Amino acid sequence: MGFFVNVPYAAEDMPDDLIAKLEEIRKERGLPALAVAAIRHGKLVVNVATGVRKLGSEDPVTTDDQWHLGSCTKSMTATLAGMMVDEGKLGWHTTIGEVFPDLQGAMRPEWHNVTLEQLLTHRSGAPDHPPVDLWAEALDQKGTPTEQRLAILRGTVCQPPEAPRGKKFIYSNEGYAIAGAMIERVSGSSWEDLMRERIFEPLGMTSAGFGAPATVGKVDQPWGHLGEIGELRPVPPGPMADNPPAIGPAATVHASLADFARYANWHADWSRAEPRLLTEETFNHLHKTAPGQEYALGWLVQDRDWAGGEVFWHTGSNAMFYAVMWVAPDRDATFVAATNAAHSEADDACNDAVVALIRRVLGKY
Numbered sequence: 001m002g003f004f005v006n007v008p009y010a011a012e013d014m015p016d017d018l019i020a021k022l023e024e025i026r027k028e029r030g031l032p033a034l035a036v037a038a039i040r041h042g043k044l045v046v047n048v049a050t051g052v053r054k055l056g057s058e059d060p061v062t063t064d065d066q067w068h069l070g071s072c073t074k075s076m077t078a079t080l081a082g083m084m085v086d087e088g089k090l091g092w093h094t095t096i097g098e099v100f101p102d103l104q105g106a107m108r109p110e111w112h113n114v115t116l117e118q119l120l121t122h123r124s125g126a127p128d129h130p131p132v133d134l135w136a137e138a139l140d141q142k143g144t145p146t147e148q149r150l151a152i153l154r155g156t157v158c159q160p161p162e163a164p165r166g167k168k169f170i171y172s173n174e175g176y177a178i179a180g181a182m183i184e185r186v187s188g189s190s191w192e193d194l195m196r197e198r199i200f201e202p203l204g205m206t207s208a209g210f211g212a213p214a215t216v217g218k219v220d221q222p223w224g225h226l227g228e229i230g231e232l233r234p235v236p237p238g239p240m241a242d243n244p245p246a247i248g249p250a251a252t253v254h255a256s257l258a259d260f261a262r263y264a265n266w267h268a269d270w271s272r273a274e275p276r277l278l279t280e281e282t283f284n285h286l287h288k289t290a291p292g293q294e295y296a297l298g299w300l301v302q303d304r305d306w307a308g309g310e311v312f313w314h315t316g317s318n319a320m321f322y323a324v325m326w327v328a329p330d331r332d333a334t335f336v337a338a339t340n341a342a343h344s345e346a347d348d349a350c351n352d353a354v355v356a357l358i359r360r361v362l363g364k365y
Contacts, residue, residue, distance in 0.1 A: 021356045023050050029349035030229030031339045033061040033222055037257035038357045039265040039334045042272065046357060047258050053214070053340070054223040054234045066213035066221050067338035068242065068254045069323045070316025074176055075286070075298030076263070077249040078120045080194055081183055082282040082297075089186040092117040092285070096157065099182045103154065111157040114165045119179040120297040121290040123168065125161025126175035138246035145245035146190050149181040152246045169293050173243075173250035180249030191249050202275050203263055207256040210248060212241035212320075222340040224320025232341055235320050243318050251318060257336055264325040265334035267299070267312055272332070287312055306364035307331055315347065322346035326354055331362055 026034040033051030049061040084090040097112035118124040134155040200208040214221035214237040225232040270283040307328035323338040337350040
């Protein structure tokens with residue numbers, strides 16, 4: 001399917017110097033594990049994992065292991081929204097009030113005309129942190145995930161926004177939860193089902209799923225870890241090992257690094273993006289920044305010399321895992337990295353790993 005060649009490299013098949021560099025980064029940054037993957041010209045050219053799934057265990061991570069992707073989920077939700085736009089079920093300027101006329105009585109007037117695009121570009125006025133009572137309700141996880149997202153929607157739009165719509169960038173998981181609720185309402189399907197059917201399956205992301213990747217009571221996948229360096233503690237798989245489903249559209253996807261790279265690389269160039277999940281116009285719109293900011297729809301867009309032009313990138317964390325993705329369209333290259341901790345060194349570790357990949361694959365930096 002598509003144009004990817006997924007060669008399941010084992011660590012021992014990769015250059016020793018790259019393996020050594022990743023292990024050096026992992027140890028210096030105090031991480032249980034570190035994994036990287038790279039795609040160039042449509043082929044998986046690097047896929048390496050080092051370290052252990054859980055501190056205190058001897059279970060090594062493998063190249064097939066799954067990693068929590070945190071807010072890298074956002075671009076997936078924006079891609080799903082683009083499909084709804086192409087099908088005429090939504091428009092970028094469709095408003096919350098239009099999709100949820102049944103909430104007009106409870107909804108503050110400031111929210112009526114907030115658009116799908118404003119939610120996806122973090123310019124809706126949705127808060128960067130939800131009210132304590134609303135978050136506590138989300139953590140209770142009562143009802144289906146769709147019902148939980150409706151609760152987030154209702155609890156948000158009955159409160160004043162943090163800023164007038166369209167006026168200020170405020171990074172908001174709640175905004176993406178509301179966008180997910182809009183997608184669910186117009187499609188009649190849950191966000192999770194749509195993600196599986198419209199993104200994971202067409203792109204061959206057989207490892208992708210939701211929540212903490214490991215099975216309850218087992219160390220069959222990486223566990224997340226809380227705390228700072230030297231004080232890390234593994235978090236058992238279960239409801240408290242991830243964000244609540246209420247904000248799933250913002251940050252609950254997990255996947256192997258190969259599948260993560262496969263997804264990110266699909267965004268490199270519409271002419272190479274097989275299968276054609278979006279029209280060219282909608283595909284390009286996802287990567288167009290809002291006025292006055294570097295954030296597009298689920299992607300940051302910036303220039304980098306090593307990339308020969310624009311890069312699309314994002315980071316993600318659920319406070320127990322950390323992940324990054326970098327797409328360089330002009331180099332036809334994608335780089336991803338992930339770790340099973342999210343302390344103050346995790347971001348630097350993942351970016352150090354990506355720099356090592358760029359040097360290996362592109363000869364840059």
